[in-house]
Amino acid sequence: MEKKKRYSDYNTYLRQLYGRRVQKISVDAGLSCPNRDGLLSKKGCIYCNSKGSGSGMSAKGLSIKEQIENGKIGMIKKYKAKKFLAYFQSYSNTYTSCENMKQMYDEALSCEGMVGMAIGTRPDCIDAQKLDLIESYTKNYLVWLEYGLQSVHDATLAIINRGHTFKDFLKAVRLTRGRGINICAHVILGLPGEDKNMMIETAKILADSLINGVKIHLLYVIKGTILDKMWKNGDYIPMEQEEYVDMVCDFLEFLPKEMIIQRITGDPHSDELRAPMWAGRYRETFNMIQHTLENRDSFQGKRYRE
Numbered sequence: 675m676e677k678k679k680r681y682s683d684y685n686t687y688l689r690q691l692y693g694r695r696v697q698k699i700s701v702d703a704g705l706s707c708p709n710r711d712g713l714l715s716k717k718g719c720i721y722c723n724s725k726g727s728g729s730g731m732s733a734k735g736l737s738i739k740e741q742i743e744n745g746k747i748g749m750i751k752k753y754k755a756k757k758f759l760a761y762f763q764s765y766s767n768t769y770t771s772c773e774n775m776k777q778m779y780d781e782a783l784s785c786e787g788m789v790g791m792a793i794g795t796r797p798d799c800i801d802a803q804k805l806d807l808i809e810s811y812t813k814n815y816l817v818w819l820e821y822g823l824q825s826v827h828d829a830t831l832a833i834i835n836r837g838h839t840f841k842d843f844l845k846a847v848r849l850t851r852g853r854g855i856n857i858c859a860h861v862i863l864g865l866p867g868e869d870k871n872m873m874i875e876t877a878k879i880l881a882d883s884l885i886n887g888v889k890i891h892l893l894y895v896i897k898g899t900i901l902d903k904m905w906k907n908g909d910y911i912p913m914e915q916e917e918y919v920d921m922v923c924d925f926l927e928f929l930p931k932e933m934i935i936q937r938i939t940g941d942p943h944s945d946e947l948r949a950p951m952w953a954g955r956y957r958e959t960f961n962m963i964q965h966t967l968e969n970r971d972s973f974q975g976k977r978y979r980e
Contacts, residue, residue: 678973679974680692680930680932680964680968680972680974681926681935681938681967681973681974682861682931682965682974683934683935683936684887684934684935684936684937685813685882687934688759689971692757693790694756694757694761695753695754695755695757696755696757696758696789697726697749697755697758697759698739698758698759698760698792699742699745699746699749699758699759699760699761699883700745700761700764700873701738701741701742701743701760701761701762701763701764702736702741702763702764702920703762703764703765703767704764705764705765705766705767705769705779705935706765706766706769706818707765707766707769707796708766708796708798708799708837709796709837710765710922710946711834714837715835715837716915717826717835717900717950718835718836718899718900719834719835719836719837719864719899720833720834720866720873720899720900720904721834721862721893721894721896721899721900721901722855722896722897722899723896723897723898723946724841724898724907724947724961726769729880731961732944737780737781738760738778738782741756742760742782742785742788743785744762745758746758746785748800749842751948751955753848753894755787757787757788757789758785758787758788758789758831759788759789759790759791759792759816759818760782760783760785760788760790760791760792761791761792761896762778762792762793762862763792763794765795766794766795766799767793767794767795767910768793768795768799768800768804768808769799769878771787771939772803772804772807773802773809773896774802774869775808776807777977779791779793779808779811779852780791783811783815784868788815789813789816790801790811790815790816790817790818791814791815791816791817792809792817792818792819792820793817793818793819793820793856794820794822794860795819795820795821795822795823796822796837796838797821797822797823797842797843797845797846798837798838798842798846798953799840800819800846800849800850801849802978803888804848805849805853805855807862808855809853809854809855812853812854813854816822816856817854817855817856818855818856818857818858818887819850819855819856819857819858819860820858820859820860820889821841821843821846821857821860822860822910823840823859823860823861823866823880823907824860824865825845825861825862825868825872825873826875826876826879826880826936827840827872828840829855829867829878829979830865830866830868830872831871833865833866833867834865834866835900842885843859847883847884847885849963851884851907854917854934856886856887856934857884857886858885858886858888858889858934858936859880859883859885859887859888859889860888861876861877861880861888861889861890861891861925862892862980863890863891863892863893863913863918863921863922863925864892864912864918864921865893865894866904866909866910866911870921870924873921873924873925875929876925877926877928877929878915878922878923878928880929881928881929881930881933881978883980885933886933886934887902887931887933887934887935887936888929888933888934888936889935889936889937890933890935890937890939891937892913892918892938892939892953893912893913893950893960894912894942894947894948894950894953895912895947895948895949895950896942896946896947896948897946897947897948902948903949905949908980909962912941912949913950914948915950915952915959915962916979917964918939918959919962919963920966921969922939923966923970924936924979925965926972926973926974927974927975927976927977927978928977928978928980929974929975930974930975930978931974931975931978933974935974938960938963939956939959939960939963940953940956941956942954950969957970
């Protein structure tokens with residue numbers, strides 16, 4: 675007998691839409707970020723390295739189409755996948771002209787087997803004209819717009835040098851809604867200065883923000899970042915594995931059942947990870963979250979609007 679689903683996971687959502695497994699393929703479009711190019715700052719967020727949370731494939735000279743075709747090889751071999759989503763992951767993928775955005779998206783979606791795309795960006799890098807363009811793809815493709823939020827607390831956003839406020843996120847959501855574009859918010863657990871109550875408050879506020887999905891990340895330390903220096907100096911202590919697992923389970927309880935959970939932990943590159951080292955054991959942490967949800971009879975939405 676199949677185990678009861680404890681949260682609305684992304685793979686099940688895609689399988690229900692398309693009747694089979696759909697795989698995301700990460701794309702690096704060679705863009706930048708206003709928090710790195712000097713518009714807002716040149717330092718970036720304290721946890722972000724020079725790759726902008728991406729693969730760095732654009733710097734190696736690979737076109738978007740080449741990146742997708744290369745990515746498909748492994749997905750087909752491992753999962754027998756035939757349908758794919760292009761995931762514009764590196765940096766801010768609306769931080770460019772509409773003309774360039776259209777070229778990027780058209781190139782990705784021209785590849786065989788593509789059923790849609792996910793666009794990672796910042797809430798302060800969007801406007802009505804760009805949303806008009808993105809909306810035009812929803813007629814034929816599944817489209818997710820992923821806004822990096824990290825926390826609803828402006829004090830935390832200042833500490834991590836995010837460069838925008840929670841109000842900017844709410845404005846972006848308001849502009850995006852009603853266009854057929856699915857909205858996902860990225861949040862990070864374990865940010866400097868945040869306690870359990872603050873993280874739960876992020877969950878509660880996002881629960882009623884009229885978004886479609888959430889990605890939950892662990893704050894881990896990557897080589898060469900500002901956070902790396904903070905960790906070395908003893909100014910930042912990462913979460914313990916059990917602490918993180920319990921926090922994820924708590925976080926899920928406050929989100930509505932229909933909200934799609936795209937991710938429940940991070941998956942850092944082993945050659946970049948400084949701390950905590952358990953962050954590199956993705957499958958172990960993933961399984962611990964599943965077991966904890968079962969053991970305490972917990973599930974997404976259990977405490978929604980409590």
